[in-house]
Amino acid sequence: MVKRVLLGMALIFSLILVDQSVASAAKVTKNSFLTTKRVIKTYNSSKTIKVTIPKGTTVLVNGTKNDNGQKYVSLNLNRLRYQIRRPLITAQNSSRVSRWILAKGQNFSKTNKPVYLSYYSLTRSNKGHALLSYVANGDLWKGSTLPADYAQLTGTRFTITTDGYLDFFSSSPYKYTISPKPTSSTEIQKSYYRSSRQLYLYFKTKLKGLPVTKVSTKGNNRYRLSINRTTQTTSTAVPNEDDATRVTLNEIYQIGKTDYYMHTENARFLGED
């Protein structure tokens, strides 16, 4: 009798445990954030390159799928710090996305969008404007306008990885598949979202190429970078203003006194059919 009761309780318990992982998996979608609960060994989507993601890494979900009642996620490997994405850089035509990984509590826990990524929106609705597409990817380029022939050029940029590093590139091609080796990569110690248009990031060391304010002589949060999002914009006509097939929207940020911009939208025109 006691045995049967205990067995019953054990059964209920296990069902509850299973239910929890299923419930949390159900809320994971594209652009969800996850933190790895263990070392995850995976591949790029074409399964040609092995990538190892350490335990405790915050990753961005690129896509989800259901197979045989199980949920799988693919991850954006390009938005991870250099040490992790390194194997993909030397490969020819590597995709930025991982293979499908089982979305269960053993592998991941769901987490909120990190504060250090609050300097821009991951998505923006284009409802009612089918010819407009949102393309912001977190890259901030030095200057105020994307050059029209950007596909052949390089520029200075920095970006924040999903796992909390600031990657700075003194010269990066505008067009790249996998983000190349940065000039410097510095771990973010603390982030503070001061207002909807100002993000403070704290570092242990000075940053190469970016102006920081020294706020403390000890501890981890000694140097502060302020990322200021303005309401101003510029636009680039491609290939040129007199004969254009599309325009970009470049949103202006200020880092110290210097303009940086993010290429956020592409617009095509009516009357091209």
Added chain:
Amino acid sequence: MKQTRRLVNMILALIATFALQMTVAQAKTTYLSVSARDYLQTTKKITVTNSYYKNIKMTLPKGTVVQVASAARSQKTHHPFFTIDMDTMSYRLRKPFYNAKSKPNMTAGIWATTADFKKVDSPQYLRYYQVTSPDTRSAGDYVADGNLWQGDKWPANETTAKASGIKVTVDGYLEAYSKVKVFQAYAPKPVGYAKIQKTVTNGKTTDFYVASKIKGMPLTRVAKSGKDQYRLSITRTGEHGVTMIPEDEHPQYIDSVEVSEKYLIDNQNYYMHTEVLF
């Protein structure tokens, strides 16, 4: 006896109700369900007024094509009504608005009744600038108004710039404009106009035929007599130009992006201001 009387009374009551219903049916108005950008044609001569003040009357003859600017339903009766932007109509009809000091553009609400209007397809003479679903597809706002201006693209000094151009009105008139402001609070007076007799489309080219010369417009004479004597050829290139309008206080940043669609008339560059982005 009582029963017969009751029966007679019942029959009389029935006939009376029936008769009443018949008269009510004859007086009943039927309405058209209309949406913005729909084209309608007047089935008889109607009078419209300007919005708000309602002190300027205009007559639209029977057979006039109009475009619905905005459509709504009466809060009280739920009957549909709409407004017309008279700037889209020929000068000969909108003259009372143009001559008025206040220069209104919009009419007051007009009941969308089947007695006054019928729905029609977009007229062929307007298709030279037609686009699919502008209100759900444009990356910004769709502002095309039929005006084709001589030049390459919308000017950066948009509030002061002047140009010459041509326009096809919703009611089928070809109008010529000389050195008028491109940025218009109201449609100006044309230097010449004529009713379009025939429209022929050939791929990207549209030919408009009129019966007489139009002052200010380069027409080709194609016949010695008849209604289709003079022709204007418009070619839609499918190409676009973009004008960046700078911010007043910080001209290194932009206020808006103005898109122009390019056309050719007699091998000369013309453009239509089609979209405003960002």
